[in-house]
Amino acid sequence: MLRPIRTLAVAAAALALVSACNSASTNGNDSGRAGEKPGNRRGLTADSVKVGGIVSMTSASGYSKKDTDLGARARYLRANAEGGVNGRRIDYLGAQDDGQDPAKNMAAARKLVQQDKVFAVAPMSSVTFSGADFLEQEKVPTFGWGTLPSFCGPKHIYGFNGCLVPTPGGTLNQTWPEGIAAVLGGARGKSVAVIANDSDAGKFGIRTFRQGFAGAGFTVSYAKASVPATAVPSDWSAYVKEILESNGGKAPDAVVSVMQTPNNIGLFTALKRSGYKGLLSDPTDYDPGLLAKDATRQALDGVYVLLQFEPFESDSPTMAQFKADIRAAAGGQDVPLSMHMMTGYMAADLFVSIARKAGTDMTVESFQEAAQSFSDTGTLVGDRAEPKGQKDSFGCGALVRLRNGTYEVAVPFKCYEPVPFT
Incomplete structure (x- = not known):
């Protein structure tokens, strides 16, 4: 139906x-x-x-x-x-x-x-x-x-x-949780905060990624679709405060944003200014065009981006x-x-x-x-x-990281076994 x-x-x-x-x-x-x-x-x-x-x-x-x-x-x-x-x-x-x-x-x-x-x-x-x-x-x-x-x-x-x-009854693609676990040296004992827009897509994203990260072994300390979908907030302080206190009063090991570039720039900039040193990740910002502006490049520097296709850096015949x-x-x-x-x-x-x-x-x-x-x-x-x-998803993907104005493959393209979605 x-x-x-x-x-x-x-x-x-x-x-x-x-x-x-x-x-x-x-x-x-x-x-x-x-x-x-x-x-x-x-x-x-x-x-x-x-x-x-x-x-x-x-x-x-x-x-x-x-x-x-x-x-x-x-x-x-x-x-x-x-x-x-x-x-x-x-x-x-x-x-x-x-x-x-x-x-x-x-x-x-x-x-x-x-x-x-x-x-x-x-x-x-x-x-x-x-x-x-x-x-x-x-x-x-x-x-x-x-x-x-x-x-x-x-x-x-x-x-x-x-x-x-x-x-x-379907299955979840585990590329993102497994990729972040690989970067952090495993998911056991690690916490993750997931944030999304207040929209149907954001709410579904929170529901699926909450289960996916928990299934990979992470503690999901924060999972909210709370950011307005129609306008980028001018003040991120309330979101940052909640995230940084979500892990039993401490900051989580990773912050995952299921949002688009303007929101990611605002959130990541605010987190960095607060002194957050954990992993930042999103599924959107793999775009060399974003590197043309200094402010954008600085906001996204160090961010791990989820890809569900081979990275452009691949030397395969299909690429x-x-x-x-x-x-x-x-x-x-x-x-x-x-x-x-x-x-x-x-x-x-x-x-x-x-x-x-x-x-x-x-x-x-x-x-x-x-x-x-x-x-x-x-x-x-x-x-x-x-x-x-x-x-079901086809279950494949990679993580790239923006570092000093260049994208680098952090976790190579790989296919992961999906997990049941309940």
């Missing part, structure tokens, strides 16, 4: 769309075949497949995932150079900007399906995914970073590295291919690499890989059938398999 979107206004809008969208689904590029379900060939012609994206290009905090679009373009550019998807050219329309706004996310999903009539949405990268129920209802294969509950369960929605916020594809999409220019490029690239890569398996006479149904038995190995996110990835 689909998990409902937790905003009543959005849920009402989704319900209101059902009847209108059902009729829109029949307006595909093909007239269809006898007995075929309406919308099964939407976005398909004999020589093309239409794909769009939804990305938070802008946000109220100034945080941007715009590089996600370039990453997707890079992968589609190479796919088309290789002959497309079984002879069909990928017609990538680019990404709609949802501004991290639930209403805009829904509007973007509706536009892509009803007006642009896309076959698939890849990438979808935002902290909000209010369009998830609508896209699932319309049977639109959708690919993105599985950091939201909607990537865990729906039949047509796929996380490029699996489901990262599972329901009970070399990624870099070459990004360079080609950027017009032959060397551009600073970012994790958002990787999320767009791998979302597109998973779509392309399944679509090629679906064969020349691809429909939504044949695409879904191909996904049910899909697997491959040795990708930039490790070994992949569906439908496993709609319930």
